[in-house]
Amino acid sequence: QVQLVESGGGLVQAGGSLRLSCVASGRTFSNLVMGWFRQAPGKEREFVATISVSGTTLYGDSVKGRFTISRDNAQKTVYLQMTSLKPEDTAVYLCAADPGPYFGSSLRLARTYDYWGQGTQVTVSS
Numbered sequence: 001q002v003q004l005v006e007s008g009g010g011l012v013q014a015g016g017s018l019r020l021s022c023v024a025s026g027r028t029f030s031n032l033v034m035g036w037f038r039q040a041p042g043k044e045r046e047f048v049a050t051i052s053v054s055g056t057t058l059y060g061d062s063v064k065g066r067f068t069i070s071r072d073n074a075q076k077t078v079y080l081q082m083t084s085l086k087p088e089d090t091a092v093y094l095c096a097a098d099p100g101p102y103f104g105s106s107l108r109l110a111r112t113y114d115y116w117g118q119g120t121q122v123t124v125s126s
Contacts, residue, residue, distance in 0.1 A: 002025070002032065004022050004095045004097060005023045005025075006094075009120030010122070011124075012085055012122075013125050014126050017081070017085065018082045020036070020079065020080040020120060022077065022079075023077050024077070024078070032099055033051070033053060034071060035048075035095075036080045039092050039119075040090060040091040043091075046062070047060045047109070049067055050107045051070065057069050066082065066083050066084045066085075085122075087124045089124050090122060092119040092120070093119065096115065097116075098112055
């Protein structure tokens with residue numbers, strides 16, 4: 001079992017920055033692929049970023065160049081550094097984890113991940 005606890009959400013102005021954190025417990029963190037998704041009211045869940053066990057990263061097109069995902073295995077924490085924020089970034093941001101195996105599934109798909117945090121609200125004002 002994996003438990004994920006998120007923090008760092010809040011209200012920021014357009015152009016500002018924010019860093020989200022997600023602390024994992026329950027199993028060895030270094031064996032988990034970690035990801036961030038977001039969901040705005042009335043919209044479907046959207047892929048934001050993922051980081052592999054080896055540290056390889058992938059980003060959704062809408063956040064590429066603005067957001068950075070990283071992990072600290074000693075602290076069992078994954079981060080999402082968000083810069084140049086836009087009102088369109090407003091959403092509940094969800095932390096996700098998966099131990100594999102993947103059987104050909106994509107890390108861009110929410111259904112790939114077995115564990116999810118509670119979500120943290122990010123609101124960007126114009």
